[in-house]
Amino acid sequence: MQHAVGAPLPPPHGPGIGHVGRPYQAQHAGHPGPPPISPPPPAPGQAPPPPAQGRPQQPPAPGQAPQPGWSGTGPTPPPAGQVTGHTGHVQLPPGGPVPLPAPPAEPGTGGATLAVLLIGPAGAGKTTVAKLWAARRRVPTAHVSLDDVREWVRSGFADPQAGWNDHSEAQYRLARRTCGFAARNFLANGISCILDDAVFPDRPVVGLGGWKRHVGPGLLPVVLLPGLEIVLERNAERSGNRRLSDEEVARIHGRMAGWYGSGLPIIDNSTYDVETTARVLDDVLARSIASPPAW
Secondary structure: OOOOOOOOOOOOOOOOOOOOOOOOOOOOOOOOOOOOOOOOOOOOOOOOOOOOOOOOOOOOOOOOOOOOOOOOOOOOOOOOOOOOOOOOOOOOOOOOOOOOOOOOOOOOOOOOOOEEEEEOOOOOOHHHHHHHHHHHOOOOEEEEEHHHHHOOOOOOOOOHHHOOOHHHHHHHHHHHHHHHHHHHHHHHOOOEEEEEEOOOOOOHHHOHHHHHHHHOOOOEEEEEOOOHHHHHHHHHOOOHHHOOOHHHHHHHHHHHHHHOOOOOOEEOOOOOOHHHHHHHHHHHHHHHHHOOOOO
């Protein structure tokens, strides 16, 4: 049926349906209605109209003046920079120096929360063993390799193989401090951490003192030191800048022998596979918890 232009439309049929003259309401999300018409400003000498019902007033944003008519009874706005509401923000405990763990009440390290430093020359298998030991524990455990952290520097990386200088030493110190912060934060939130590094017994710059300073007195160091022949074989399987010359491997291995007589626990994994070495490491750590080494 046709209607003349300008003629009023007939009222819709059915109970509960709107009537002629009622503002249009969108029936679909993709077709919103026209914006609401703001009320006219009050005449001179008249009070402003009360706020619309059903739309509570919002408090002013931090650092902004309140809007006219705000009574100050709404929720207090958060301080500037503070994350609140349903944003997914979770307050995490800060990481302090790691203390000595309590002895576990079961064989091995059990459910103890530990900070471990696995020391060894290139080719000793410390990274592979650390990953497996961390993965096999029944409590949350993280693995952080100092070599990986050092290589986070992509442009301007100071490769120690090109010569040990001020730049390589500074990047090593920075990587060690970063690993220490990571270990402390992991442990503060209930996650154990095993770190690995080629720590030399005769060089204070890359010695244990920096690790204890950045992690805490509860750090448990263990030396992984297989025979030279095994280290040379494993180094030959490497690629990239992780592979060293045989002369460099022999030199590093010889200096690592200085850990004998140091009081630190030493594991000779020359005849062990990775799984056996990880089990031996767990037993050694359990003894270190019961009787911490002096270092």
